[in-house]
Each structure stands twice: as structure tokens, then as C-alpha cells.
Amino acid sequence: MSRIRVLIVDDAVVVRRLVSDALADDPEIEVVGTAANGRIALQKIPQVNPDVVTMDVEMPELNGIETVRALRPTYPKLPVIMFSTLTERGGTATLDALAAGASDYVTKPANVGSVALAQQRVREDLIPRIKTLAGRIVVPVAAARPTAPPVPPAPRGAATSARPSHLGDARPSIVAIGVSTGGPNALAALIPSLPADLRVPVVITQHMPPMFTRLLAERLNQQSPLEVREGAPGMLVTPGTVTIAPGDYHMVLERQGTEVRVALNQDPPENSCRPAVDPMFRSVVALYGHRTLGVILTGMGQDGLRGCEGIRDAGGQVLAQDEASSVVWGMPGFVVRAGLADKVLPLPDIAAEITRRVTATTTTGWIASQPVIPRDSRRTEVV
Template sequence: MSGSRQGLPAGTSASPGKSGQTGIGPIRVLICDDSFTVRSVIARILRAEPDIEIAGLAADGEKAAEALRQGGIDVVVLDVEMPVMDGLTALPHLLKIDPSVRVIMASALTTTGGAIAMQALQAGAADYVPKPAAHQTDEFVREILAKIRGQARLRRQRSIPERARAPATVRAAPGAAPAVRAGKAPLLLAVGSSTGGPQALFSLFRALGRPLRVPIIVTQHMPPVFTRSLAEHIDRLGARGCSEAVDDEVLRPDRIYVAPGDRHLTVQARGQALHVKLTSEPPENSCRPAVDPMLRSASAACGGRVLAVILTGMGQDGLRGAQGLVEAGGTVLAQDEASSVVWGMPGAVAKAGLCHAVLGIDELAEKVTQIVNSAP
């Protein structure tokens, strides 16, 4: 019987597989949490998936390290708070044992939990999920499965020797429509992201070294207690200031404003200034904050003079807003499939023929700077 169908004792693993090294076979996941209930909830979800195998169950970071040393693990779901060795302490040990393993932090929906999750992302974790309760929603199931599959794909993809990969021009946008011309000189940069978004945002803003002459607004699908921590961690990157957006504040050039959890971030023009308008309008695309209302309002406030960047994420949030933006003379960039955890949101705008360019996360910053600062 495979590991995905067994109840494995805490701290043990199934027989080591080679999927992590070869990219062939099921995705092997190690679940590390001191709560038997949480381990059981996640294990029950994963056992129902034919392409996922449970490599082991561990009750603390030390046991997770022991299991990881046996090899063949693609993804670790790692609790933040545990006895013996907590998740934040265990993280560097796990990455030292296997630098290519993808670690997804499971964090409680608290201010402290959000701050620790963002700290873990800065320290090398690949992603995070809100810690599950005893009774799980369909949304949590979709989220954890998408993140596990996406992170496993990135791990296996990066294990392929560079010489065996397709050329960058081919990898950039499979299935995407031809590029469209850049639009009007932007007055605003608007960034939308979801699954895998925090790491993509960190990468983008780290690479944006040069000052930008326009404000930057960000909608990341994230619970309220996490968005403030996300803004604080982006702020610590040091290149430019960042904060959670406040209703009615003036948007200033080269500063980043993050939509608060459970509020839509929209934009209003008053005279020569752009102002934040936070709303509690109904969710769009099952999300609040959502990218579509951000792009709609930004396009209206700026007369279409907006540069939109759509990063990794599930679903199609941002597609309708991008359509309206391009029709009004704006420009859209999307993250490519190869560097995305999930190519849902960026794939939707790319396949719809709305993008000026579809680029890897490491290439987007240069294109953004070129469009924003080279514009008349």
C-alpha cells in the first residue's frame, strides 16, 4: 500500500521515493504539526489525491528533519508553533538538509502568526497556508492542493539541467496570444497576485532598485491579519516605503500601498492627486480584496494611464479589469508560467491577448522600470 493510503506514525516516513530527484511519480509531502487533529485534516485531504503521496507525519521540527534526511520529499507542510523545535527554527535546518525542498508554512490566523509566516518567507519558505481547523472549507482544500502542486512543479522544474530546458523565448508564454503594444505613459503601477504571491512580490520589489516616478498599489488575496505583516516585510526590503493602505490617503510616487484584507483597494482622482478609497463592496471572483475593482477604478481615475502587473495566482481575478484597462489605453504585463506557482491569473490575461509582455519574475522589474521611467 502506498504512503498516501497509510496512517503513518508521527516522525516516520514512507519508503524513500525518487520523485523529488527525477520529477517522475507522485508528489511526496511531509506533514509536520504537533496537533494530531491538524495532521489528520491535511492527511485526509492529500490521501484523496492520486498524484500526491504522504511521505511522513511529524510532530515537531526535529522529527521532520529526520524524515527529510531519508530523501525523496518534494514538499514539507510545516507548522509555525511546535514543542521541541518550532517551524521557524526548523526551517533553516530543513533547507540545509535539502536546499531544493519546498516548505509551506502553516500559520494561525493571528497577528503573530501572520508576522511569523512572512518572516519565514523571507528566510526561505516557499509559501504559507492559514492553519486548518477541524472542519475545512472547499476554499482551503483548493488552496493547499494548488500550493503543493505548484511548489512541487517548481522544485522538479529547477532540478532539470539548464541545457535541457527550452529557450527562454519559448518558455516565457506557452499558449499566450501575441504581445500588444505598450499603452499610454503610466501615472500608476497596479500589481495583482494570489497563490504564491508573497514570494513573487518580494522578488519583484527587491529587483525594483531604481526609484519609480509613480505610486504602486498592490492587491494580494490574503486574510486581514496577514496583509499588514506583508506590507511591513515589503517595507523592510528597503528599496522604497510600503504600508497597508489607509482610506482617503494620497498616493505618493515610489511608495507601495497594500490592500487590507477584506477590503477592496480602489482609486479616486481629486484634482491632480490620486486617493485611496477602501470599500466593503461584495467580493468579486470570490475575493475581497480583488484585483478587478482595483484595475477598474485605477483606469477610470488615471484615464487609462496605468501599468498593471498580474502575478501568480489561481482563478481569473484581474482579467476583466485588464480588458477594460487595455481598451482605455493602459498596459498589462504578466508573470510567465515557468516562474508562477499557479498560472491562473497571469495565464488568463496572457491567453486573452491583453499583455505587452509575459516574463519571468526576475525579468518583470526591468520591464516595469523601462515602461514607467522611460515614458514621457
């Protein structure tokens, strides 16, 4: 198998060298060139024919955002990974770059203590993304807790079947969304399309670092008829609100009396992620049971698979994004191939499906916004 050809674009010589050396030890990757700014990169792309481009955000002459916009008409499918600083300015620019057509991003290592540690961080963060976006299978590092059994990948272009729907008379009381690679753009398409009078809360775990999640929430809040905010300890979860897990914290829901509130923790990462989708899904199912609607969107890895198993075991519903509209069909792909999805949909259709299920006529008198409250070790409905 041929090696993955990577072009590194950064105006800092030390960063170009750092990334080149970090990638050099991987036998599947070949650095085919470097460029000091976007203008030079646009000239080099047809010369070196890269499979993946890593792109600094802030550069002279032509910055990363402008470069992504310039290359997309000619190279619509070329994966571009932004290399950004973990600052508010870097986070804003990264979201702008993703909106302009970048595929993914990593943050530059800062205050790690040595060049060797910086290279290790780059290898851990960048190499799996390069391989995934180049179409190579990435074997996850073994986790401390058992992981789901591997599911063989479906042939590209093959039809994906959904598990038959069991909507019945259970209208969802909450929508829980898990998303990773490609998520900011997916959420920008989905959340503003939900109606202002949505009668249930929405909670989201998006794999992003601190500060980036706040900026994402602020951006979505400006675009959406619903209130979108970053989760904080004790925050009340109510219908018509969208709550995003903050970077570096698992977000879970807890019942306090008759109210449901946000709780945050820094328990060990799950599926190599913090925040992770599975802890949030588990907490939602514990409160809402069969009235949970889980949604798995584009993302690398299999975070959310165990959580979707819990949703289905409780009698809840699961929607998954289809392969064609996903940047990476990892998270939704695992869920679909495990037979856990009630429906597999292209991204533009998911908001309408959520709305349809939330507003579906039921044959019972349940109040959609109420969680299931355990009583005598059994789940009963609150009406």
C-alpha cells in the same frame, strides 16, 4: 495517475489528525506520514518521499522556519506549505518562513464552531494549494459571475510570446500590481528595486488575510526607498508611494476633486478572493485609462485576467512574470496565453522595465501623475 504524497508536520496531535482526515477524502491525495517536529520531518522525508510537505510554524526542537532552511539545500524544489496561526506572531513567522524558502501558506481555522467546519476550511484552503504546487490542474469552483473562458495550458518549457508593445507616446501614470502565491518574496525582490524618485504611484493587491498585509507592508517599507503602506479609507494616492490592499477588503481608487484616494469595500469575493485584483484594476482603468501599467506576478488562479483585458481595451500596458521565475504560473500564465501581455519577463527584470516605461520620453506634455478624469461621459486628459 499516481496520488500526491503528503507529509504532515505539526507538534499538535489534534492538528495532525485534523489535516489527515481533511485530506483523506480526496482520491488524488495520500498522506504518507506525519511528524511532530522539524527534526523528525527531516528524517522522514527521504523515507516517505513526499510530493508536498505541510509545515507548522512553531514547533519544539526544530521549528518550521529552521526546518525549511535545513531541507532546501537537499530538496530545493520540494513544495512546502506553512500552516500558521492568524496572529501577528504567526504572520511574522510565516513571512520569515516564506523568505527562508517555503512555497506557500494557509492559516489554521480558528473559532469555526466544530471539527467538521474546521476540516472543511482546511479542505478549501489547503487542497487546491497542494494540487497546484504538485503540478495538478485545479478546476476553480464556479463563481456567481461569469468567468473568463478556459485557456489551455502551454506545454511546460514552451516559449511564451508577448503581444507586441504599443507603448507609443503614453507614459504610465500609475503602476497596478496583482500577485498571489509566491507574492511576498516576489514583492521583496521587486519593490526595493524601484527608484526612490519614481514619479507615479504603485498600488498592489496581494492575496493575503488581515494582519498579514500590514506586516508585509511594514517589512517592504523597511527594505524599499519608496514609502510602502497598507491601504486605508481616504488615503491619498501620490507618486512615490506604494499602497497594498488590506486583507479581507477589496481596494479601489476613487477621484475626489483633483485627488485620487483609496476606498475599501467588502463586496463579495471575486475569483474566490478578497482582496481581488480585478476590482482594483477596474477602478484604476476608470481613472487613468490608457496611462495604466498593469503588472501580473506569480499566483494561483486567474484573478487579474479580466482586469488586464480592461487595461488593454483602454490602451494601457501589461507586463507579466515568466513561468521560470514564478512559484505558480497561474495568474501570469492566463494573461500571457490570452495575448494580453506587452512583455513577459523574469522577476529580476521587471523593476527595470517598470522604471523604463514610467520614465520613457513622450511626444506630448502630459503630466504622468495625473489621472484621466471623465467629462461628459468621455475620458479626457488633465494637463
